[in-house]
Amino acid sequence: AQKITQTQPGMFVQEKEAVTLDCTYDTSDPSYGLFWYKQPSSGEMIFLIYQGSYDQQNATEGRYSLNFQKARKSANLVISASQLGDSAMYFCAMREGHTGGFKTIFGAGTRLFVKA
């Protein structure tokens, strides 16, 4: 069965520093996708970054990068140069299958606090 684990309920980071949010996953399907979403206090879900299981390189999107370690089944999110607006809940998610509409499961989330 699919499983996503985020072990950090809350994290603090100083403004302008980098922070790593942990995510481990478990699946028996060789084809899967990993996602990170941000949920600010306003409640909307904002897509940040995607990594496919067959992608050779780690995904990057601006200040976000995904540290994908397939053998360890980890997909940590790295936010560089943290900003006050990065304070939010962050969810890791996994979808089995590589295209189309497949089941997606989410982790419990990590709340990030950025200090000025």
Add this chain to the structure above:
Amino acid sequence: NAGVTQTPKFQVLKTGQSMTLQCAQDMNHNSMYWYRQDPGMGLRLIYYSASEGTTDKGEVPNGYNVSRLNKREFSLRLESAAPSQTSVYFCASSGGQLSEHEQYFGPGTRLTVT
């Protein structure tokens, strides 16, 4: 471009009442999803529709039914609401040409069952 829209934004029901949550997307996406988010938790998949005409159960389907009315619309029905269904409900869609992987979320419906 509205993206994913959900109605209503807020709803209060009494135990045993029924209601339908509406969701529509204007991005020509093939796949649509319904999630619930309980306080302090991540999203849990209720039902999804990989394409028009198909629906499948997610993690927590009990107490819910869905209808993929057409490619644009995917509704979620609570036949007999229970307090345990108090939650925020999110609809999402994916499968566009520009980004087949990203799920686009609606703003959510906050449902309280008393």
